[in-house]
Amino acid sequence: MFPDSGTVAGPPAATAVFTTVLTEGPVSRVALARRLGLSSAAVTKAARPLIDLGYLHELAATERTGPGAGRPASPLAVRAERAFFLGVKITADALIGVVCDLRAQVHASARRPLTDPDVEAVLIEVGRLVDDLFGAFPGDRTRVRRLGLALSGDIDRTTGLVRYSPFLHWRDVPLGRLAAQRTGLTVTVENDVKALTAAEHWFGEGVGAESFALVTVGTGIGCGLVVNGRLVSGSYGVAGEIGHLTVDGAGPDCHCGGRGCVESIAGTDAIVARAREHTGRPELTIDEAVALARGGHERVRAVFTRAGTAIGCGIAAVANLVGPTRIVVSGEGLAAYDLFDSHIRTSFERQAFGAAARCPLSIRPLPFEEWARGAAAVSIQSLVVP
Amino acid sequence: MFPDSGTVAGPPAATAVFTTVLTEGPVSRVALARRLGLSSAAVTKAARPLIDLGYLHELAATERTGPGAGRPASPLAVRAERAFFLGVKITADALIGVVCDLRAQVHASARRPLTDPDVEAVLIEVGRLVDDLFGAFPGDRTRVRRLGLALSGDIDRTTGLVRYSPFLHWRDVPLGRLAAQRTGLTVTVENDVKALTAAEHWFGEGVGAESFALVTVGTGIGCGLVVNGRLVSGSYGVAGEIGHLTVDGAGPDCHCGGRGCVESIAGTDAIVARAREHTGRPELTIDEAVALARGGHERVRAVFTRAGTAIGCGIAAVANLVGPTRIVVSGEGLAAYDLFDSHIRTSFERQAFGAAARCPLSIRPLPFEEWARGAAAVSIQSLVVP
DNA sequence: GGCGAATACTTAACTTCTTCAAGTATTGAT
DNA sequence: ATCAATACTTGAAGAAGTTAAGTATTCGCC
Numbered sequence: 001m002f003p004d005s006g007t008v009a010g011p012p013a014a015t016a017v018f019t020t021v022l023t024e025g026p027v028s029r030v031a032l033a034r035r036l037g038l039s040s041a042a043v044t045k046a047a048r049p050l051i052d053l054g055y056l057h058e059l060a061a062t063e064r065t066g067p068g069a070g071r072p073a074s075p076l077a078v079r080a081e082r083a084f085f086l087g088v089k090i091t092a093d094a095l096i097g098v099v100c101d102l103r104a105q106v107h108a109s110a111r112r113p114l115t116d117p118d119v120e121a122v123l124i125e126v127g128r129l130v131d132d133l134f135g136a137f138p139g140d141r142t143r144v145r146r147l148g149l150a151l152s153g154d155i156d157r158t159t160g161l162v163r164y165s166p167f168l169h170w171r172d173v174p175l176g177r178l179a180a181q182r183t184g185l186t187v188t189v190e191n192d193v194k195a196l197t198a199a200e201h202w203f204g205e206g207v208g209a210e211s212f213a214l215v216t217v218g219t220g221i222g223c224g225l226v227v228n229g230r231l232v233s234g235s236y237g238v239a240g241e242i243g244h245l246t247v248d249g250a251g252p253d254c255h256c257g258g259r260g261c262v263e264s265i266a267g268t269d270a271i272v273a274r275a276r277e278h279t280g281r282p283e284l285t286i287d288e289a290v291a292l293a294r295g296g297h298e299r300v301r302a303v304f305t306r307a308g309t310a311i312g313c314g315i316a317a318v319a320n321l322v323g324p325t326r327i328v329v330s331g332e333g334l335a336a337y338d339l340f341d342s343h344i345r346t347s348f349e350r351q352a353f354g355a356a357a358r359c360p361l362s363i364r365p366l367p368f369e370e371w372a373r374g375a376a377a378v379s380i381q382s383l384v385v386p
Numbered sequence: 387m388f389p390d391s392g393t394v395a396g397p398p399a400a401t402a403v404f405t406t407v408l409t410e411g412p413v414s415r416v417a418l419a420r421r422l423g424l425s426s427a428a429v430t431k432a433a434r435p436l437i438d439l440g441y442l443h444e445l446a447a448t449e450r451t452g453p454g455a456g457r458p459a460s461p462l463a464v465r466a467e468r469a470f471f472l473g474v475k476i477t478a479d480a481l482i483g484v485v486c487d488l489r490a491q492v493h494a495s496a497r498r499p500l501t502d503p504d505v506e507a508v509l510i511e512v513g514r515l516v517d518d519l520f521g522a523f524p525g526d527r528t529r530v531r532r533l534g535l536a537l538s539g540d541i542d543r544t545t546g547l548v549r550y551s552p553f554l555h556w557r558d559v560p561l562g563r564l565a566a567q568r569t570g571l572t573v574t575v576e577n578d579v580k581a582l583t584a585a586e587h588w589f590g591e592g593v594g595a596e597s598f599a600l601v602t603v604g605t606g607i608g609c610g611l612v613v614n615g616r617l618v619s620g621s622y623g624v625a626g627e628i629g630h631l632t633v634d635g636a637g638p639d640c641h642c643g644g645r646g647c648v649e650s651i652a653g654t655d656a657i658v659a660r661a662r663e664h665t666g667r668p669e670l671t672i673d674e675a676v677a678l679a680r681g682g683h684e685r686v687r688a689v690f691t692r693a694g695t696a697i698g699c700g701i702a703a704v705a706n707l708v709g710p711t712r713i714v715v716s717g718e719g720l721a722a723y724d725l726f727d728s729h730i731r732t733s734f735e736r737q738a739f740g741a742a743a744r745c746p747l748s749i750r751p752l753p754f755e756e757w758a759r760g761a762a763a764v765s766i767q768s769l770v771v772p
Numbered sequence: 773g774g775c776g777a778a779t780a781c782t783t784a785a786c787t788t789c790t791t792c793a794a795g796t797a798t799t800g801a802t
Numbered sequence: 803a804t805c806a807a808t809a810c811t812t813g814a815a816g817a818a819g820t821t822a823a824g825t826a827t828t829c830g831c832c
Contacts, residue, residue, distance in 0.1 A: 030780060039820055040780075041819080041820070041821080043781095069776095069829045070777085070779025209621075210621060211618075223707070225708065227708075228614060232709070235597060235710060236741035237741050238741055242707065246633060246699060258736070320630060321707055322613075323623075354622075355540075355624055398789085399789075424791090425791050426810065426811090427792080447798090455806060456806085457797060457799055458808085
């Protein structure tokens with residue numbers, strides 16, 4: 001914690017103070033003490049080294065809120081530009097990268113195509129993308145010390161090991177170590193959905209929620225879970241596999257071997273396939289299907305309705321099982337979210353059991369860059385809680 | 387912690403040492419230190435007051451295990467008879483009670499019928515059952531200081547409040563306080579499924595599992611979850627509602643408003659109803675249905691097969707979503723577990739995604755007394771972690 | 773404009789818990 | 803008998819937090 005050791009980790013109180021200010025915004029020391037169950041003296045002591053290191057600073061006294069009398073509070077706030085973080089999402093055919101500040105605001109972005117799934121080839125491209133990001137970043141480059149990588153698959157965040165990546169055909173690749181050697185940065189690796197969930201938990205709508213769920217809708221249907229304030233990892237590398245819940249016993253066959261899975265109804269590929277059947281146009285794209293549905297093509301519209309209903313069922317299963325405080329539904333698939341929204345909600349409310357139906361749902365599209373921001377968010381977390 | 391204060395709560399290390407010895411059995415101080423990330427000096431100091439109070443004691447040195455040389459370890463073990471706990475399960479028509487020692491071994495049991503769901507009437511019966519249990523208990527009665535109550539419904543464990551109990555038609559009954567007044571004991575109240583899960587987590591097959599699930603099969607189908615070592619509570623009083631997951635879109639209507647829920651196929655009532663249809667005997671009981679199925683009645687057998695398959699689907703949903711380390715399937719409904727076992731496993735393995743199928747399944751019947759033992763287990767926990 | 777009540781923060785002494793380093797204890801092997 | 807290995811204990815030192823008694827700043831009121 002003392003000199004610029006590259007981490008903010010310290011005594012429990014210091015970590016708690018920093019994460020609270022980081023995720024919940026400017027707060028006075030007294031409010032922090034109440035919130036964290038500490039004495040205000042403890043907060044003062046915990047905050048000082050963080051201020052000295054430039055991670056926190058005092059805001060000017062705010063307007064009065066209480067009865068009126070008394071010294072005004074000087075809230076603690078994060079110096080967002082104290083440190084910057086690279087986040088890179090690895091997909092089958094591209095790398096998407098961003099530079100974020102401590103508060104996960106994007107300051108620059110870049111992307112590179114990916115043609116070869118070979119480990120060495122990917123590492124070379126990651127190196128180039130990092131150079132591109134440094135080039136595009138207008139701020140102080142010496143403050144960029146960490147890189148977060150996110151990709152789908154079974155990943156061990158603690159060791160940076162990619163146990164299995166289906167689309168890159170990787171098994172047991174020590175990606176964290178390799179990328180650290182190549183870039184000289186401190187690297188974190190995390191599953192993409194979990195990274196996005198972490199970002200939402202610390203910097204998005206999941207802030208303050210004891211438990212919450214993030215559902216991503218796109219080619220696949222994924223789900224990240226936070227329960228009791230902690231990300232759920234799954235003992236066998238599986239967690240949040242909402243995509244292959246059966247929601248319609250009479251539904252189509254799914255590549256997973258089941259029938260009527262959420263993904264086989266609401267996955268982008270499934271929607272396209274179904275829209276092609278209904279229009280008789282074998283070359284139809286997802287964008288064209290969306291346009292037809294919006295234009296009022298009844299049968300294509302029904303494909304989206306059915307998809308929304310399936311997603312609602314899947315979400316209801318999550319709500320019934322773990323009872324999250326709130327749920328965010330997002331993903332590229334929701335670019336056409338006007339076609340889904342009401343159907344997801346209706347279906348969710350019908351399937352959710354009892355009070356679980358009260359769980360607030362946020363349904364919104366997700367710019368692809370957000371995935372990279374998720375990777376950066378994990379990197380930010382690694383600064384605070386190593 | 388000092389005199390017989392009625393709790394074992396103390397500094398973090400002491401609590402950790404005690405719970406570890408309690409749940410994982412005799413361990414040497416050195417092993418505890420390694421296990422808990424403490425220095426062995428800290429374990430020595432944490433253990434001393436626990437030994438002085440009679441909660442722990444030293445076992446004779448065990449046989450050598452390592453390379454051979456060195457002083458043999460003197461493992462710490464729990465004095466199970468240092469304290470006793472009452473556990474009472476409240477059902478719609480009966481109270482079932484047990485007396486357990488610190489290790490949750492049953493030393494006595496009793497039951498009383500319940501005819502009136504009125505709060506006062508139930509409290510009177512609880513008082514009588516407690517007297518019965520004291521009467522039946524052969525040990526030192528002064529060491530019985532705590533009572534755990536378990537019942538189905540929405541319960542706030544921290545305050546002992548029954549927010550809603552469907553079968554007793556209670557709303558916001560401060561059962562913990564009322565029962566404490568009447569019995570003079572320290573009372574804990576918990577949802578029955580969660581209590582059973584807690585028991586399994588500390589004293590059963592869930593010991594040592596970072597996350598695990600307990601599925602109960604009976605009139606209702608319930609599920610208790612432990613994730614990241616902590617019981618999942620659900621933000622809106624709902625968690626583990628596995629019973630109303632849709633597993634068969636073409637299934638029967640369910641009282642919850644859905645179709646093809648697990649409970650509408652595998653709940654005891656559903657099984658009986660289906661067996662009556664297939665036999666044309668409107669008075670058929672569940673025991674007769676089991677007998678027919680065991681006797682080879684094809685169509686009744688098929689009812690159980692379908693039920694097992696539905697349960698397997700529900701379990702797979704849990705495995706896919708939260709990835710527990712292991713799953714226990716239990717409940718009165720599994721008295722006929724020979725009719726279910728293989729179907730549950732087959733269905734689970736088909737529906738579980740990827741490595742989640744590796745999650746070990748324990749399928750076993752559950753004596754009704756176990757529910758009361760669950761209540762006692764929560765009471766034991768309250769001694770350690772208030 | 774000065775005074776007191778209210779609130780926010782700081783400081784210093786003290787408490788509690790833990791580790792560290794240096795013991796003691798007990799065994800098997802040579 | 804001695805030595806190495808392992809288990810446990812002890813006392814001093816350190817870290818992290820609390821309590822209690824300051825200081826700082828504001829508002830309302832006379």
